[in-house]
Amino acid sequence: MLCKEVMDVIEREYPLSYALDWDNVGLLVGRDDKEVKRIYIALDATDDVIEKAISVQADMLITHHPMLFSPVKKINNLDFTGGRILKLIQNDISYYAMHTNYDVLGMADLSGDKMNMRDAEILEVTSEGDIGKEDEPEGIGRVSDLEEPMTLRECCEDVKEAFHLGAVKVFGNLEQKVKRIAICPGSGKSVIRTALEKKADVLITGDIGHHEGIDAVEQGLAIIDGGHYGIEHIFIEDMRQYLEKNLQQVDVVAAPISHPFLIV
Structure with a gap:
């Protein structure tokens, strides 16, 4: 299945037009003609999440929060966001965000x-x-x-x-x-x-x-x-279920729940 076909399935239920004006949703990095056999779902596109997507050989990463909000003027390894973009491109992972539309x-x-x-x-x-x-x-x-x-x-x-x-x-x-x-x-x-x-x-x-x-x-x-x-991690399991139901040909892997901070 192509990335664009996965996007069609998502946007049938969660049209991008429902996102708020300030948001940045949809395909943010990569190719819409990428062949997708495995999807990794997480809340944020952190370094750990991208590394995990690579390790499970995901073809597509879907997150709730967009990694990119502001315009990007440079993409290089000297900036942590640029480094993430480079890593996604180097590993041919198409990256898609569904935020306020979801x-x-x-x-x-x-x-x-x-x-x-x-x-x-x-x-x-x-x-x-x-x-x-x-x-x-x-x-x-x-x-x-x-x-x-x-x-x-x-x-x-x-x-x-x-x-x-x-x-x-x-x-x-x-x-x-x-x-x-x-x-x-x-x-x-x-x-x-x-x-x-x-x-x-x-x-x-x-x-x-x-x-x-x-x-x-x-x-x-x-x-x-x-x-x-703490409240929004429910996105991960909900989207896993939705994609597994609607994409029988694609393997869907959900990130484990991992809170970004501890109370000690």
């Missing part, structure tokens, strides 16, 4: 399902349904009411269990009751205002700094920070 069309519902959300609403609408996917609004994150209120502490335990986390960072009173929850995998700083507008009691996300956290609590919104990787 956030909108996959990650939002998947993360909501992990938290057993029912009748969930879109947290932040990013398209009004005019792109061609059944004319329905789509967007980042989900928000819904719990059947029964729980304490913030209990909600933390649910997040840890749902995403297989050893710990989470919490802003708020652990004994306060929460009824309406919002989730936004990845970096959720930009949706704090939206979560407040949607009357959420708690926002589950990642990459929350000191000031964002304490300011959110002052406005009545608790925050559970499970880490950027």
